[in-house]
Amino acid sequence: EPEVTQTPSHQVTQMGQEVILRCVPISNHLYFYWYRQILGQKVEFLVSFYNNEISEKSEIFDDQFSVERPDGSNFTLKIRSTKLEDSAMYFCASTFEDSSLLDTQYFGPGTRLTVL
Amino acid sequence: AQTVTQSQPEMSVQEAETVTLSCTYDTSESDYYLFWYKQPPSRQMILVIRQEAYKQQNATENRFSVNFQKAAKSFSLKISDSQLGDAAMYFCAYRSLLSNFGNEKLTFGTGTRLTIIP
Numbered sequence: 001e002p003e004v005t006q007t008p009s010h011q012v013t014q015m016g017q018e019v020i021l022r023c024v025p026i027s028n029h030l031y032f033y034w035y036r037q038i039l040g041q042k043v044e045f046l047v048s049f050y051n052n053e054i055s056e057k058s059e060i061f062d063d064q065f066s067v068e069r070p071d072g073s074n075f076t077l078k079i080r081s082t083k084l085e086d087s088a089m090y091f092c093a094s095t096f097e098d099s100s101l102l103d104t105q106y107f108g109p110g111t112r113l114t115v116l
Numbered sequence: 117a118q119t120v121t122q123s124q125p126e127m128s129v130q131e132a133e134t135v136t137l138s139c140t141y142d143t144s145e146s147d148y149y150l151f152w153y154k155q156p157p158s159r160q161m162i163l164v165i166r167q168e169a170y171k172q173q174n175a176t177e178n179r180f181s182v183n184f185q186k187a188a189k190s191f192s193l194k195i196s197d198s199q200l201g202d203a204a205m206y207f208c209a210y211r212s213l214l215s216n217f218g219n220e221k222l223t224f225g226t227g228t229r230l231t232i233i234p
Contacts, residue, residue: 043207045221056221089159105222107161
């Protein structure tokens, strides 16, 4: 069964450093998302992406964050200058919109980001 | 904006028994989707069950079923014959159906941690 994959599984970085989190969505999916979950808290929406542009972003997704789909398969989240409060689990998700089906967002296993 | 509330931070159930997890939501929309996701200790988000708001029939997936009460804006999850592998954090989630592009985000509740007692 196709699945969303994410790399790395765990990233440790120093405050102020740039990190890139990578996701490979399911191949025929059209919509892509990033969510984050600070330890012990609920999952929060960051950004959605369709047709090579951002569809919606939350107030968490400020100028330090960016997303791109560089090669038609990968979907990346970049944090330019990490802060301690960026430490969280980051989930990528994808979905294929089909009016005949109940679309569902399929999640990857997550990347645990630790900012020291 | 939509909100999702899970009022039970923790629940426990004896193995083989039945447990119900509660979820309520607030929306002014008439069409939407509701989901239950499971997050085991590995922290991966796994879809358990989904419900379309326009369907009156409650969704069922094997031992998992929902009680969807649209007027009351309630969407509870029932787990029958609980197994040790059901131990996890369970999140209720809402997805709007308003966007022309269908790329609506999920709004999650705060989760219920389910413990299975052997």
